[in-house]
Amino acid sequence: MPELPEVETTRRGIAPHLEGRTIKGLVVRQPRLRWPIVPALKRSLPGQKIHAVERRAKYLLLRLDKGTLILHLGMSGSLRILPADTPPNPHDHVDLLFDGQCLRLRDPRRFGAVLWTRSDPAKHKLIHHLGPEPLGNDFDADHLYQKSRRRQGAVKNLIMDGKVVVGVGNIYASEALFRAGIHPARACNRISQARYQRLTEEIKAVLSEAIEQGGTTLRDFQQEDGRPGYFAQQLQVYGQEGEPCPSCGKGIQKKIIGQRSGYYCSHCQR
C-alpha cells in the first residue's frame, strides 16, 4: 500500500492528534508483524508523552520521552485515529491508547513493524544505511548519476533502491520514468547525466503532487480519518496495461523488472 506520499499523508493526518498527548496504554492483539512486537512495550509506553511525529523514508517516528517508537506500514498497513471504544476489525493488530481516542494499526499482510529504540533513530539498524530523502536537497541529479555509473541493471531498480534514494516504490517509479521518457529496463550506466537530471526532477514532482492529493488509493489505503487518497486519478501508466498512452496513444506495456511489475510506453520511453 504505502509509498512515501501515503506515509507522509498519514504522518500529517495523525500528528495533530498525537503531539503533546500522553500514552495511556498499548493493546497488542497480534504481535507477529515483520518483527515481533516486544512485550515490554506494554509496560514502558504508558505515561510517556509524544513530542513529535516525524518521518524518515517510509518509517514513522514517534518521539517520546525516553526514546522513539518506529512504525512501518509494510504493504498493507494503515493508521487511523478513532474513539478508544471502537470495536476492532480482524486485522487491527495494535492500539496506542489516549484519553478517549486511540491510534489503531491495521495491517492484513503483517509486513509492517512496531519497534522501539532508546537512542537516535537515525542510527537504528534499519535506518542508518538509507539514502537521501527524495524531496530533500541531498537528492539531486549528481547523486543519482554517481550511483548509476557502476550499475548495469535496470534503472527502475536503481530508483527503487533505498540505499540510493528512499521512498520511491513501485507506483511512483513507473510514473517518474514515464514522465522522464526513460525505459524502466534501460541499463543505469547507459543513461546520460542530462536524462538523470530530468528523472530527478520528475521523481520530486510526482511525489510532491501525490502528497498534495493525499496519496494514491488502489484498494485499501486510507488517510487517518478514513478518506482515500486521490492521486490514483493522475496515474498515467501504473496499472494501465493495454490502455492507450496519454501521450502517443500506443498501448501501455507491462514487464516484470526486479520481481515487480513495471508499466511503460515503449514509444515514449527509450
Next chain:
DNA sequence: ACAGTAACCTGTTTGC
C-alpha cells in the same frame, strides 16, 4: 559492490 531470488503474510482477482 552489485544482481538475482526467496521469504515474510493475507486478501482479491484471474484463469481453467
Next chain:
DNA sequence: TGCAAACAGGTTACTG
C-alpha cells in the same frame, strides 16, 4: 460455479 494459481503499494536476507 469452484478451485487453484497469480498477484498486490515493502523490505530483508541470502546466494553467487
